[in-house]
Amino acid sequence: MTTALPPRAGRRCHNALNPLHSTVYFSPDLDREFTALGFTDQSAMRLASRSAALGAVGAGTVAATFYNYNHELLSRHLPAVWETASPAAVLDARLRTADATLRRLLGDDAVASPEMAEAAGLALHAAQACTRHARPLYSAHADLPVPEEPHLAYWHAATLLREHRGDGHLTALLSAGLDPVEALVSHTATGKGMAPRWVLGSRGWRRDDWDAAVERLRGRGLLDADGELTESGTALRAGLEEDTDRLDAAPYAHLGAAGVERLTELGRGFLFAAASAGAFPADLTGKG
Template identity: 55%
Template sequence: MGAADGVVRLGSRFLGGLEPLHSLIYFAPETEKALVGVGLRPGRMCYFAGRSAAFGAVGPGAVAATFYNFNPELVARHLPRAWTLASPESVVAARYQAADQVLRRLLGDEVVASAEVAEAAELAREASAGCQVYGRALYAAHADLPWPEEPHLVLWHAITLLREHRGDGHIAALVLNGLDGLAALVTHTATGKGFLAAAAKLTRGWSDEQWDGVVDELRASGVMDDGDGLTEKGRLLRRRVEEETDTSSTAPWKHLGPEGAARLFELGRGLTERVVGAGAFPPGVFATR
């Protein structure tokens, strides 16, 4: 395996080794409590406003574009109304408050204050310095936020930047390969590695009719078979999307270097195992690798 392949492989490990340390906030009760505390309504409004607040008082179009696989009609039920209830600045502050609380609950104060967390924070921040702003709208919005001071929050923010940077690249790959938000969700579900179809429709706001219509289109184009699985063409399409996502997301790891990246993944894996073991996610959501 060449050096370039090694960097791509390191980047592809991000989802298992580090990303859960950011994503835990979407499952933690502390998050909704903090966001409701500044005025938002419980439920989806907290997710859409919490993740997009870095943009400012943005409308539903920008969120549907950058979150990608949510029904724009669902987004529009909550934005821009959220900004009449709470300012983006207060939502950002509440999100950091929630991150602090949930990390302390899952890791414990001793681990939060440990040298390992401080080292991981330093490495993750350095990796994020290699992220590229061009075409990365959601990353760029979060990169404009000021850095927190405490190491565990520096780590959380840095992983947020790495996650959104990779996510923006993933959307670019989906667009390049002709998959809109719903088609991307349907084909991802068909891989067997994502949601079940019923959960995907429920959480992303798509009706049975909308879902079935896209399935029919994907069958007609040879991407899906009659059993709602992917054809060989469909499997190649999804593989190409993932490979292009990995390739477009290598800049942070090239910047950090292989030794630093390997050390960050080692530290991140240990912390991820702790939070998963402490019940950060419902069963089956994440498996460390």
């Protein structure tokens, strides 16, 4: 019999694992691998990397599954990216990127450590309880083979858990009535989301799109005159996370309290090492 999970234990575990998946998007290794495939645009590289598990999809599918990207940006690159490289070639390049990135950030000793193998086993065990229905990005990645090397198996499992939670989060965003830009603005206002310049640069929105979303949120009483979350806005964002926790509870319940605690501990250790090695830009998050 498993012990009941402490409140938000699954969220804390996700927060330890998810960023390690994301290291590839800021990695020079991704640029090198994808340039070798023939890519010349960084947006195209990153869009292809995350969407390749879905197959040779177009802008419409990616707009639906990514939620907060501007369709105009997506249309500039999709489905044209698949003329540069097939989804299978992109997935191979992404796995090579993950291998090189984790070895560079963590070191070969950590990659080959018993702790890495333990983390991979725990994360894969949790992912066994993920569900496919209404979760397109998770389900597409769940069809991919599990890599044999433990550090890549861990990265793969972190990807599964990330996309499972992310797919559920989209349901919560729709229920809260937040459109793509409003979701980004309100997240940034918490101080935990990407800084505006990173959002605008990566998601394809313009500053006037951002400002219009700010005004809509003010009209709903969710932001104040200074662009800070109001009490209602704070409650809405907290409710979003609680709804997402509920929709994402199964993998962590399956792993059990002791397993979740241990996976969180291991994940935080790897994440701290990666961040200390410069995995993420210093100005990635914040309100400025």
